[in-house]
Amino acid sequence: MKLFVQLLLFSVSYFAYSQSCSFILEGKVIDFHDGQALANAKVELLNTNQIIYTNAKGEFKFKEVCEGAQNLRVNHPDCQELIYPILIERNTKTTIYLEHHLEELEEVSLVGKINKDQTKSNPSVVVDRAVLDKHRGGSLGDALQEIAGVSSLTTGNSIVKPVIQGLHSSRVLLMQNNVRLENQDWGVEHAPSIAMQAAQEVEVVKGASALALGGDALGGAIITSPAKIPVKDTLYGYTGLVAASNGRGGGLHTQLTRSFEKGWYAQADASFKRFGDAKAPDNFLANTGHLEKALSLRGGLNKFVQGFEVYYSYYQSENGILRDAHIGNVSDLIRAINREKPLRSSDFSYKINEPKQSVTHHLAKLSYYRRLENIGKIKMHYAYQENNRLEYDIRRGDDAGKASLDLNLKTHEFQTNLQVDYDKNYDVNAGVALTYQDNFANPLTGVKRLIPDYKQYKVGGYITGNYKWDEYWTAEAGLRFDYTHLDAQKFYLKTSWDKKGYQQDFSNIIIEDFGTQYLTNPKFDFQNFSWIGGLRYEQNDFEATLNYTRGQRAPNVAELFSDGLHHSAAIIELGDLRFKPETSHKISLSLAQDLNAFSFVANPYLNRFTDFITLVPKGLETTVRGAFPVWEYEQVDALLWGIDAQASYRIAKNFESQVSFAYLVGRDLDADNYLNEMPAPNFLYQLTYKRENWKDLRMSVQAKHSLWQHNYPNNNFYYEVLNEGNYEEVLVDISTPPEAYILFGFESSARFTPFKTGSLEGNFQVQNILNTQYNDYLNRLRYYAYQPGRNFILNLTYNY
Incomplete structure (x- = not known):
């Protein structure tokens, strides 16, 4: 038996050696x-x-x-x-x-660093993760203000809209996880439906250079992306908590990621945020609370040759509109606009009453990519979005609590892109995007609909390429074509129809006469061409880029069809069916130098517009809802020019100073006047102390200096007001910008390891330390109240 076992083992080992390992x-x-x-x-x-x-x-x-x-x-x-x-x-x-x-494999995460993915000749800026973290309790617009040339158009406290070099709304494209965000962005008080807590990387492209994203983004693009997931077997996440004194609120955010060595992954992200009434230095701002809930889920396969992802996000917010902005009669409205202090004060409350807005946004996406040998990479995705916007006015009786505006926008998008980059000296991008939209304006509100029912079809195609002909020089060129078909159904009061003179130009679109109003069926076809050309020179730590872009944008539905009270903006808006596409010719120069202790970026630009669409104040009007300013869209030739600059200097081993500056002038060339709502010149100073070897300590003091905007149009007017039985003309000062101001702030952050695994990051900051009383020119409700005062903010994030 023993001999048999030895012979068997010898046979197996011999077979294995001779048969398997040679x-x-x-x-x-x-x-x-x-x-x-x-x-x-x-x-x-x-x-x-x-x-x-x-x-x-x-x-x-x-x-x-x-x-x-x-x-x-x-x-x-x-x-x-x-x-x-x-x-x-x-x-x-x-x-x-x-x-x-x-x-393609690394995340760029430093403010001021140049990201060359979107365009070779007009660099973009990626926002530092630390900057995003300290603004988790605020909005995306708040975080982006630290970039020179980016400011915010606000409607009160919590509704913040990004402005890039003087342009906003439909001219600034918003991307969420590589999908164009469709959320009724035409409104000046329509903030992006993006949860600040979920943003892991934010890239800002100035100008219409990213043709792959959209030819109508004349102001630029803001691209928010989730964090890249590693291809390895791991489980990780983090939970963050933010608390703020002004508004007496805060938020909670948590994310969990599971990935596998074979490329499979899944991620869940959820956040909640709630604030009550904000407080100006001397009084609470009645009805300025904010409530936000968000959830996103993603999963898929990330392999070298191919992969796919399934993504879903949900966003819901409720924003109070400053109560003082809604006035019952013209006399009170004029006094509110002309006064120096708010009419009323109130007690703090978390309750969000009318007037308010409620927004719910769903986004679902399925994407796929495949690498092609000796060619490059092909990507495609289908995305569905549904955006429901409710705006509530102060209504009584049977209509109390009923929305005055109820819009439901559904968007289907299919996009495919081919990147050819097998040669290191050049690459080519080409793609096609198909979009279908259906907007339904609920007639059960009982209020005249500001935006009509419409269907919109878009087809876009583009090709871009760049060629590096030697060690220092790179050239870029691109072309894009967009076709838009808009089919709407719109009611017009006959008085408004005649006042606009539409009978002569648009009598053929009337489909039914209802006595006091017409039902019309306007249809538009827009064909837009955009192109880009640029050069980049790089040597050592110096870079210079020169870029020319011709962009074209079709008028949006608000610019064409607005005809009534925009409740959450507290204004009456009037559009015009005669509008043509606006065309932008922009020349931009960028100079960047990065030395050991000193670095700077300077970006002068000139932007010449044909048929620029602008919203201009025209007077006052009383409705059954109260008295409101009247703003009318106009189309003019315009010129915008300015410069953005940012510099940093390392004073000593642990001390660094930074300053950014932005200056912009906007001119109405037809009227030989200034354009309305152009950002005031501003500086941001910052002195920072760092000790990376001591808990990664960072402390900084900041000073934001906004100068008085002396380049503004005078749209003030006189209005007859009944005073003690007699009518008298009163000057309504709707144009004069507020005074210059300086805000001081403090920030500190550190990283701790209180447990065996993971880390705890803490950030503490104080905004408006001196509790300065001020107003900002880009606050649409600056006539009725001051900006919020001092604010203490604590952010804690545990990474595990």
Whole structure:
């Protein structure tokens, strides 16, 4: 028996040796894009001690490889690690492809660093994660104000809309996880339906350079992206808490991610935020509370050759509109506009009463990508969005609590993109986007509908490319075409119809006469062309770019159809069916220098518009809802020019100073006057102390200096007001900008490790330390109240 066992073991071992481990495995590691050999790649035959580095030709060779399924682990500097399965049945040769494009694999996360993905000749700016973290209790617009040339158009306290070099709303495109956000962005008080807590990376592209995103983004694009998920077996996440004194509120945010070595991943993200009435230095701002809830889920497969993702996000917010902005009669409205102090004071409350707005947004997306050998990468996605906007006025009787505006916008989008980048000296991007929208304006509100029912079809196609002809110079060019078909159904009061003179130009669109009003069916077709050309020069730590962009944007539905009271904006808006697409010709220069202790970026620009659409105050009007300013859309030729600049200097080992500056002039060339609502010149100073070796300590003091905007149009007017039985003309000062102001702030942050795993990040800041009483020119409700005063904010984030 003993002899039999020995013979059996000898036979098995001999068979295994002679049959399974005598093969040769050789191969080559090359760049997936351009086919070039990758030298010094580390190739490891797993479950053995064999490790080989590729030679200058990218070649490797293993001997005495066993038969059966084997796995190779392949590493190369600036490449994503690859696990490569292979079946050994004989001597085998193979070719292994690696992704050698670092910019696709790393996150750029420093303010002022240049991101070259969107456009080669007009650099974009990526917002620092630390900047995003300290604004978790605020809005996206608040965080972006730290970038020179980016400001905010606000409607009270919690409704903040980003402005890039004087342009906003439909001219600034918002992207969420590579999908264009469709959320009724035509309104000046329509804040982005994006939860600030969920933003992990935010990129700002100034100007209409990113043709792949949209030709109508004449002001630029704001791109929010979730964090990249590693291809490895891990479970991680974080939970954040924010609390603020002004508004007596805060928020909670948590995220959990699970990823696997084979590329599968899943992520869940949820946030909640609530604030009560904000407080100006001397009084509470009645009905300025804010409530926000958000959830996002994503999962998919991330492999080298191909992958897909399923994504869903939910966002819901409720915003109070300053009660003092809604006035019952013209006399009180004029006094409110002309006064120096608010008419009334109130007690603090968390309750959000009318007037208010409520927004719910759903976004679902399915995306797929595949890498093509010696070509590049193809990507495609389908996205569905549904945006429901409710605006509530102060109503009584049977209509109390009923929305005055109820819009439901549904958007379907399909987009595909091919990136050809197999040659390191040039790459080409080409794509097609198809969009269908259906907007329903609920007639059961009982109020004349500001925005009508409409269907909109869009087809867009683009091609961009860049060529690097030597070590220093890169050229870029691109072309885009967009076709838009708009089919609406709109009621017009006959008095408004005749006042606008529409009978002569648009009598053919009347489909039914209801006595006091017409039902019309306006249809529009817009064909827009955009193109870009630019140069970039790079040498050592200096970079210069010159860019020319021709962009074109079709008028949006508000500019065409507005004809009544916009409740949450507290104004009467009037559009015009005669509007044509507006065209922008922009020249932009960027100079950047990064030395050891000193760095700067300067961006002068000139933007010439044909048929620029602007909203201009025209007077006052009394309705059954009260008295409101009247604003009318106009189309003019315009010129915007200015400069953005930012510089930093390391004073000592642990001290650094930074200053940013923005100056802009907007001119109405037809009237030889200034444009309305252009940002005032402003400075931001910051002195920072850092001790990275001591809990990553960071402390800074800031001073924001907004100068008086002396370049403004005088749209003041006189209005007859009944005073003690007699009518008298009173000047209504609706134009004069508020005085200059300086706000001081303080911020500190540190990182701790109170437990064996994970880390705790703390951030404490004080805004408006001196409790300065001020107003901002870009606050649409500046006539009725001052800006919020001092605010203490604490952010705590635990990473695990």
